[in-house]
Amino acid sequence: MKILFFASTLALCILLNFTQTDENLLNESTVDISLLKGTWKIDLSPEDTTDANFAKMVITEVGKNSLNGYFYRDGVKIREGRINTQRGIIYAALVSGDNSGTYHTSFFYKEGLLYGSTHSIDKDFLAVWIGTKEIE
Template sequence: MKKSYAIVLCFVFMNIATSFAQQESKHNLNALLGKWKIDMSPYDKTDNNFAIMIIDKVSKNSIEGTFYRKGVRIREGRINTLNNYIYGALVSGDNSGDYNTSFYLKNGKLYGSTHSLKKDFLAVWEAVKE
């Protein structure tokens, strides 16, 4: 009887793992590659507050590139593909400290936020690929 339960549990876990693998494989991570123009204040269409993010490498669970200013390398770039979206998170920074950024891809557009502890702000942004 215990052996039957163990076999059933193994079967259930294998199905769950297969389901996650299939869900992840549906996503085209290469959609993240390229130059993204980030509107740092999308609610105000009269300003020119833009930044650039270049994603030049993606893998199963990571991204590499630059964020905000030319030469500021993305650190700890990660990808997650659950819930039918591609999610990303990264660390960047400048002379004022580190920035924690997260985003998701929806309909060819990135929606994200960037948090700076030292500058005491949270920017909500949208980005389109150039």
């Protein structure tokens, strides 16, 4: 009987600990979205370390659910920039475009890097990229 009581108490303590950890992960208010602000060097072909296929993203403003700035080679204005911080992770999506068409981009922030993809229907590609923040 004592062993059963001890085992059930231990299980309850472990469950409460995991539940509290999970609640902390879900706490969106602890996420610092201002980390996105700044100039980002986007490596458009991260699998090839010998090329110079880079773009630039400048995030000038972040709001609770939005971001503004410029993306790609000629400073194309970001449209429809959105931020989501579910599970304590910063996710973002935006629309940009140039004379060749519209680009749909999404990314997430992890340990100082942006991991993203850009999809162009008009140019028929999906680019996977990694962004590093430039020191300002």
